[in-house]
Amino acid sequence: MSIKGVAYIAGAFEHPARKAPGKSVAQLHAECAKGALEDAGLSKDDIDGYFCAGDAPGLGGLNLADYMGLRVRHIDSTETGGSSYLIHVAHAAQAIATGKCTIALITLAGRPRSEGSSGTQLRTYGVNMPDEPFEIPYGAVTVNLYAMTAMRHMYEFRTTPEQLAWVKVAASHHAQHNPHAMLRDVVTVEDVINSPMISDPLHRLDCCVVSDGGGALIVTRPEIARSLARPLVRVIGAGEAIHHHMGGRVDLTHSATVWSGRKAFEEAGITPADIQYASIYDSFTITVVMQLEDLGFCAKGEGGRFVADGNLISGIGKLPFNTDGGGLCNNHPANRGGMTKVIEAVRQLRGEAHSKVQVPNCSIALAQGMGGRLGTRHASATLIMERQ
Numbered sequence: 111m112s113i114k115g116v117a118y119i120a121g122a123f124e125h126p127a128r129k130a131p132g133k134s135v136a137q138l139h140a141e142c143a144k145g146a147l148e149d150a151g152l153s154k155d156d157i158d159g160y161f162c163a164g165d166a167p168g169l170g171g172l173n174l175a176d177y178m179g180l181r182v183r184h185i186d187s188t189e190t191g192g193s194s195y196l197i198h199v200a201h202a203a204q205a206i207a208t209g210k211c212t213i214a215l216i217t218l219a220g221r222p223r224s225e226g227s228s229g230t231q232l233r234t235y236g237v238n239m240p241d242e243p244f245e246i247p248y249g250a251v252t253v254n255l256y257a258m259t260a261m262r263h264m265y266e267f268r269t270t271p272e273q274l275a276w277v278k279v280a281a282s283h284h285a286q287h288n289p290h291a292m293l294r295d296v297v298t299v300e301d302v303i304n305s306p307m308i309s310d311p312l313h314r315l316d317c318c319v320v321s322d323g324g325g326a327l328i329v330t331r332p333e334i335a336r337s338l339a340r341p342l343v344r345v346i347g348a349g350e351a352i353h354h355h356m357g358g359r360v361d362l363t364h365s366a367t368v369w370s371g372r373k374a375f376e377e378a379g380i381t382p383a384d385i386q387y388a389s390i391y392d393s394f395t396i397t398v399v400m401q402l403e404d405l406g407f408c409a410k411g412e413g414g415r416f417v418a419d420g421n422l423i424s425g426i427g428k429l430p431f432n433t434d435g436g437g438l439c440n441n442h443p444a445n446r447g448g449m450t451k452v453i454e455a456v457r458q459l460r461g462e463a464h465s466k467v468q469v470p471n472c473s474i475a476l477a478q479g480m481g482g483r484l485g486t487r488h489a490s491a492t493l494i495m496e497r498q
Contacts, residue, residue, distance in 0.1 A: 114377055117203035118335035119343045119495065120213075121150030121328030122456040124434075126290050128441055130322040131224040135167050136177050138219035138324045143178055146326035151338050152213065159184040159211025161202055163194035165220045165324075165444040174217070184211040191481025192391060193350070194218075195327070195449040196491035200348035202329040212331050219324030220444020227320075227445070241355060245486070253317060253394070255485030257309035260396035262362040264311060266411065269399065271311050273414030275302035277395040278315050278438050280422035285435025287464040292319045293439040302395075316395040318437035318447070325449040327456075341460040347378025347494035355487045366490035367404035367478065374492035375406070380474065382406040385494075387458045387469045388429055389451035391480040392436040398422075401478050402429075405492070424467040433458065433467035448479030452493060459497040473497045 123145030125138060133141075139162075147154060160182045162171035170187030186201050188194055195218055202214035242250075263269045279299060285291040297315060305315040335342055351369035354360070375381060382405060392398050399413035407429060408416040424430035434440045434454045437447040455475040457463045474496050482488030 111204060111207065112377055113200055113203035113207060113348055114346045115332070115344055116207040117329050117345050118332055119199070119327055119345065119452070119456050120330045120335045120338055120340055121146040121152065122453045123149050124325045124450055124453045125219070125323040125443065127323045128290065128292050128321045129223050130221060135165070135219050135221055136174060138221070138322070139166065139174055139217045140178050142217050142219055142324045142326035143215055146215065146328050150328045150340060152328065154178065154180060156213050157215045158182050159202060159205055159214035161186045161198040161214055161216040163187065163198070163218070164189040165218055165446060180215070182211070190489035190491070192393070192446040192448040193479035193481035193489045193491035194446070196348070196452060196477055196479040196493045197350050199327065199329055199345060199452060199493055200350065200491070203345050203348070206329065206331055213334060214329045216327045216329065217324065218326070218444060218446060218449040220446065221322045222445050223320050223322045250486065252483055253309045253312060255483040256394045256396055257312045259362050259400070259485045260311050260394070263396060263399065266363055267414065269414035271303055272299050273418050274316060274395040274399060275299040276417045276419065277392065277398045277422065278302045280417070280420065280427070281392065281432055281436045281438040283423045284433045284467050285439035287466045288435050288440055291435040291440040292321055293435070312394055312396070318393050318442045319439065320445070321441040321443055323441050323443035325443065325453050327449070327452060342498040343456050343459045344496050344498050345493065346496050347374040349373030349377070349492045350489065352489045353487065360486070362485060363410065365400050365404050365480070365484060366488060367401045367492065370490040370492040371405040371478070374494050378494040380494070384474055385429070385476045386472045387433070387455065387475040388431045389455045389475070389477040390431050391447055391451060391478055392432060392438045393442070393447065393480065395438070397480060397484060398431070400484065401480065405478065424469060430467070430469050433463050448481070448491065451477040451479055455495060459495055
């Protein structure tokens with residue numbers, strides 16, 4: 111079913127903490143929920159649908175709903191890593207359209223920084239994960255898999271490390287205006303290239319930050335959104351897709367975004383040329399380049415040239431992106447950045463982004479999320495929103 115126009119994002123909140131050693135994950139979820147409800151002008155008693163993912167402690171949100179005192183008649187714990195929260199917006203819209211709920215809460219929270227977890231450590235899943243036990247002996251950790259994809263992109267399309275570095279440069283230009291951003295210093299291409307090599311060809315500054323924190327969204331029916339004293343942000347298109355490893359028969363030159371983006375644009379009835387602002391999942395610089403190509407902002411293989419020379423910097427470039435600093439500079443809570451991509455897109459559409467990075471008269475924005483690992487099986491979700 112089409113979700114175009116059936117739901118609005120009425121509340122959005124990003125937790126200001128970047129390190130929260132004295133808080134539990136459940137407490138962070140609750141604080142994010144409270145912030146989004148206050149932003150929308152609602153109370154927890156108004157919530158009748160709850161959406162969460164694998165970062166939620168306890169049986170797909172069952173324990174969290176109890177912890178937060180929610181009385182809901184619809185719950186969804188779809189888990190696709192960092193793309194989960196964009197999928198949750200679409201699923202919430204579907205649930206609202208079919209009468210399953212009227213006001214949905216979506217939360218994300220985590221403490222990887224306090225717990226000393228970068229998300230790149232080796233994991234041993236055991237027999238319940240069919241393929242990964244065979245991959246782990248080869249050192250298939252997160253950064254290596256993204257580096258492998260970056261190396262393939264360089265081989266196929268002559269993409270350069272300097273071009274990748276421009277993604278970080280753009281993010282840093284935006285992060286300098288965000289008081290909560292972990293990395294606020296503006297960097298140059300040379301700074302990125304001269305930072306320590308982590309996994310060839312990715313340098314330290316090609317990699318996202320690790321942070322505690324979280325965020326939350328409120329999705330609701332059109333008539334309820336119109337009754338609230340908040341700018342109207344309407345969901346007009348969404349797509350979700352997965353990219354399999356297929357026992358090693360995998361094409362590293364594209365991501366699942368090829369399919370999720372196409373579906374979202376078709377549903378919205380627009381093209382990439384209509385997008386005024388883009389929130390792009392930026393776990394690594396190569397992640398951004400690949401998704402921009404797969405979304406159709408440039409041709410396959412042209413991503414390196416597209417991002418170069420400041421083309422992603424607000425007020426300078428053709429496509430302003432991640433004006434909060436993104437995962438590369440601002441935060442990457444719970445090692446999942448999809449939630450914050452939606453939140454900053456909502457800010458842009460409301461005209462509530464920082465004045466130095468606000469896109470003038472922003473009326474159509476895109477949020478793009480990625481979950482899993484780009485070099486192997488992963489999920490993609492694309493969300494298109496408009497200001498009414």
